[in-house]
Amino acid sequence: MNFPDDTIAAVSTPQGEGGIGIVRLSGKDSFRMVLHIFNASRSRTGPDAGSRKIIHGFITDPSTSEKVDEVLVTFMQAPRTYTREDVVEINCHGGMMPLRRILFLVLAQGARLAEPGEFTRRAFLNGRIDLSQAEAVIDIIRAKTEQSEKVALQQLEGRLSAEITGLRNSVTELCVLVEAYIDFPEDEVEVPERDDMTASIKAVEDRIHVLSKSFDEGRLYRDGAAMAIVGKPNVGKSSLMNALLKKERAIVTELPGTTRDIIEEGLNIRGLPVRIMDTAGIREAHDLAEAEGVKRSLGAIEGADIVLAVFDAGRTFDHADRHVIEKVRNKRTILVINKCDIINPEFDCSESEFDSHPCVKISAKTGDGLDDLKEKIVAGLISDSAPAGQEAAAGLLVTNIRHKGLLDSALASMLQARETLVKNEPLEVTALLLRESLNSLGEIVGAVTTDDILDRIFAGFCIGK
Numbered sequence: 174m175n176f177p178d179d180t181i182a183a184v185s186t187p188q189g190e191g192g193i194g195i196v197r198l199s200g201k202d203s204f205r206m207v208l209h210i211f212n213a214s215r216s217r218t219g220p221d222a223g224s225r226k227i228i229h230g231f232i233t234d235p236s237t238s239e240k241v242d243e244v245l246v247t248f249m250q251a252p253r254t255y256t257r258e259d260v261v262e263i264n265c266h267g268g269m270m271p272l273r274r275i276l277f278l279v280l281a282q283g284a285r286l287a288e289p290g291e292f293t294r295r296a297f298l299n300g301r302i303d304l305s306q307a308e309a310v311i312d313i314i315r316a317k318t319e320q321s322e323k324v325a326l327q328q329l330e331g332r333l334s335a336e337i338t339g340l341r342n343s344v345t346e347l348c349v350l351v352e353a354y355i356d357f358p359e360d361e362v363e364v365p366e367r368d369d370m371t372a373s374i375k376a377v378e379d380r381i382h383v384l385s386k387s388f389d390e391g392r393l394y395r396d397g398a399a400m401a402i403v404g405k406p407n408v409g410k411s412s413l414m415n416a417l418l419k420k421e422r423a424i425v426t427e428l429p430g431t432t433r434d435i436i437e438e439g440l441n442i443r444g445l446p447v448r449i450m451d452t453a454g455i456r457e458a459h460d461l462a463e464a465e466g467v468k469r470s471l472g473a474i475e476g477a478d479i480v481l482a483v484f485d486a487g488r489t490f491d492h493a494d495r496h497v498i499e500k501v502r503n504k505r506t507i508l509v510i511n512k513c514d515i516i517n518p519e520f521d522c523s524e525s526e527f528d529s530h531p532c533v534k535i536s537a538k539t540g541d542g543l544d545d546l547k548e549k550i551v552a553g554l555i556s557d558s559a560p561a562g563q564e565a566a567a568g569l570l571v572t573n574i575r576h577k578g579l580l581d582s583a584l585a586s587m588l589q590a591r592e593t594l595v596k597n598e599p600l601e602v603t604a605l606l607l608r609e610s611l612n613s614l615g616e617i618v619g620a621v622t623t624d625d626i627l628d629r630i631f632a633g634f635c636i637g638k
């Protein structure tokens with residue numbers, strides 16, 4: 174891995190107009206660079222004035238002595254900083270011009286424009302946080318609900334790191350045991366009991382399994398859940414979308430076949446970020462555009478984490494409804510009986526089809542039943558994925574697919590290692606597999622990593638973070 178020794182700079186606040194904007198620097202020359210373009214309003218300034226002092230003054234172009242902006246500058250001395258290097262933050266007015274001019278002045282002093290996520294990457298490379306914590310930084314920035322942010326914050330605080338460290342210690346102990354036996358023949362060390370080792374491996378496997386399983390729920394907090402609203406035309410799909418969003422997002426008419434494209438919108442349901450997709454009614458299409466719409470509706474069912482299949486209680490349950498139920502047979506689905514404000518006595522809620530999935534009665538028009546529906550959506554999304562172990566009680570969730578993949582490879586290697594013991598294979602093979610498992614776990618926290626992996630992870634960050 175490449176360890177940096179240059180000084181980087183970037184605008185750390187979003188583009189556009191704001192009350193304040195921040196230009197941030199990190200690296201051994203950052204104090205010197207800023208002092209060269211900064212005139213403090215009082216004489217004793219800079220690092221001598223003490224780390225973490227906030228100093229008022231002006232940024233001045235040294236080549237023309239022209240004032241660029243009135244600023245507050247924070248000098249933060251290594252190592253107790255975000256990156257563990259010397260860090261300077263220049264708080265200026267939050268407009269494009271002051272930010273751009275100050276950044277250019279800093280770059281003219283020899284700073285390099287930071288790459289996306291490079292401040293956080295340095296925090297990792299300099300050992301202040303591990304890789305899973307660095308990844309949590311971007312999750313916090315992107316969090317769409319309070320709950321999502323909470324989960325990411327736990328990861329930033331090192332909850333996952335601690336669990337992974339515990340697992341790595343356990344696997345290391347197993348490695349040491351097996352390897353000692355390989356290095357020193359039977360008469361020199363106590364022979365490890367194969368049964369004991371098998372049990373120890375199994376215990377670690379169980380812990381990894383619980384973590385890996387928590388991803389089913391955890392990923393919903395990080396990436397959100399996709400929810401498709403489907404049904405035959407005119408049952409009130411668009412009305413339901415609008416009712417959930419509490420705004421007139423989709424066009425509603427009494428004419429069947431109004432919605433043709435998929436309409437998407439984000440929503441927070443009890444802390445879960447959910448992407449709702451309103452779709453075209455499923456029926457024999459009347460023209461090419463509608464046919465494409467129906468095709469997309471079926472595609473939306475495929476891609477959804479949960480489906481709301483909507484029925485019209487104002488009419489009768491017919492073959493078109495049956496066809497919809499057929500299409501969601503293998504999907505996590507809630508059957509939504511809409512228009513309960515004008516229920517038709519002919520509409521038969523006891524149809525055997527309604528037993529295939531949880532069912533709720535609502536009126537998109539009056540809002541009746543929507544709370545019940547939301548409960549069922551949340552239960553549907555997280556119920557059968559809730560992990561049963563200790564970790565569940567502690568609420569530790571794996572949210573990142575990279576972590577999930579590595580946990581699964583660690584698990585696979587452990588399983589194979591256990592098999593080698595059961596089958597009395599040479600302990601060299603067992604040791605190798607345990608090492609593999611250790612590597613996978615190490616990759617989660619970045620104890621084992623490469624520049625390639627880091628490039629991929631930090632490419633998703635914003636510049637200035």
Ligand SMILES: Nc1nc2c(ncn2[C@@H]2O[C@H](COP(=O)(O)OP(=O)(O)O)[C@@H](O)[C@H]2O)c(=O)[nH]1
Nearest residue numbers: 407408409410411412425426427512536537538
């Ligand atoms: N009475 C009543 N009418 C509804 C309800 N939901 C939708 N509608 C009406 O049903 C018609 C079709 O609604 P729409 O949302 O466009 O259905 P879609 O084709 O499934 O998207 C419109 O005239 C709506 O006003 C409801 O809960 N009660």
Ligand SMILES: [Mg+2]
Nearest residue numbers: 410411431432
């Ligand atoms: Mg519609």
